Amino acid sequence: MTWVYPLSDPRVAGRFFDGQSSGGRAACASVVGDQLHLEVSGETRRYSADQVRLGVQVGKASSYLHLADGAVLESLDVPGLQGLSLALKRSGSASWLQRLEVSPRLIVCSLVAVLVFSWLGVVYGVPWLSNQIAHALPVELERHLGEQSLEALDSFWTEPSDLSEGRQQEVLTAMAPYLRAMQQAYPKHPLQLHFRASDDLGANAFALPGGHLVFTDEMVALAQHDEELAAVLAHEVGHVIHRHGLRNVVQSSLLVFVMVSLTGDISAASDITVGLPSLLANLSYQRGMETEADDFALAFLRQQxxxxxxxxxxxxRLDPPATKEEEGGAAASRLDSFLSTHPPTPERIQRFQTPD
Structure with missing residues (x-):
């Protein structure tokens, strides 16, 4: 199907701006043969089809014909300008880009291609590129970032551990063989275990960039065997070895760049229509990282x-199975899983219960 913009008058009136001064002059445009003829102040300017580009109309504002010498023809007769542009395209001398601008089929195909490549870039390209960048950055940078993160954590979320010196030493002694084994296997990643108290975080353990491994007092108290803490330690070390902390920073930056590139407006990055896809993509990346850390932990436990x-x-114990009453909110549960940064806990537990 071809779109045709009928012209009630083959001549389109407007104002001509030469691109050198702000003043505009009355002008009249028409297509003669394969050229645009523009009558301005008693003289006729001629432009071939590849020297004319139809501008994009915004709302009900005027439309434009952009000319090769930097000049512009502005007119409120939008259908008229579209008709002139289409007549030039039909002359056969238009470039492929100009034909693309007025071809509905090519426009739809281009839109589909952009959407497909954007989706592939977000789903596969951003994680791959962030992984390459994170592993290319020096470990010293990651260590510095981790030290700053630990300071910020101590300022806002955590307090010095309430565990006795004796209990802390017991845990450190129990973890020492596993830390040595990991350090020998991955000498470029120094590991350091920290104990912190936090009512807000509860029973938790996490890895900061640079090999800082933080266990809360509640997590230590939750464990009924030192090997349980070793299993959690292995999971957190998996984050360190795969440089997930640094990858998170890089991925977030790349996602903002992609969204701004697609929208063309940096201020749109905070808009919900742009921020929500970015948030969901980040959640997906983080679930992938948790699975990667689980893989590392599972292999390490078997090795040890x-x-x-x-x-x-x-x-x-950390995430008890849902009761029957809680299972009643199935829709809410599915939504929580979808918006979670971790894979569903029952799936993770089943992986570690499955025999070799």
Missing amino acids: GIAPQRFADIMT
Whole structure:
């Protein structure tokens, strides 16, 4: 199907701006043969089809014909300008880009191609590129970022551990063989274990960039066996080895760049229509990182002769199975899983309960 813009008058009136001064002059445009003829102040300017580009109309504002010498023809007769542009395209001398601008089929195909490549870029390109960038950055930068993150954490979320010196030393002694094994396997990643108290975080453990591993007092108290803490430690070290902290920073920056590139407006990055897809993409990336850390932990536990069930046991206590009353809110539960930064806990537990 071809779109045709009928012209009630083959001549379109408007104002001509030469691109050198702000003043405009009355002008009249028409298509003669394969050229645009523009009558301005008693003289005729001629432009071939590849020297004319139809501007994009915004709302009910005037439309424009952009000319090769930097000049512009502005007119409120939008259908008239579209008709002139289409007549030039039909002359056969238009460039492929100009034909693209007025071809509905090519426009739709281009839109589909942009959407497909954008989706592929967000789903596959951003994680791959962020991984390459994160592993190319020096470990010293990551360590500095981790130290700053730990300072910020201590300023706003955590307090010094309430565990006795004796209990802290017991845990450190129990973890020492596993830390040594990991350090020997990955000498470029120094590991340091920290204990913190936090009512807000509860029973938790997490890895900061640069090998800082933080266990809350509640997490230590939740464990019924040192091997359970070793299983959690292995999971957090998986984050360090795969440089997930740094990758998160890089991915967030790349996502903002992609969204701004697609919208053409940096202020739109905070808009919900742009921010929501970015948020959902980030959640998906983080779930992938948690699975990657679980893979590392599972392999390490088997290598060290620790039953993977240890990880399943402490995870079950950390996130108990839902009761029948809680299962009634199935829709809310599915939404929570969709918006979670972690894979569903039952799936994670089942992985560590499955025999070799």
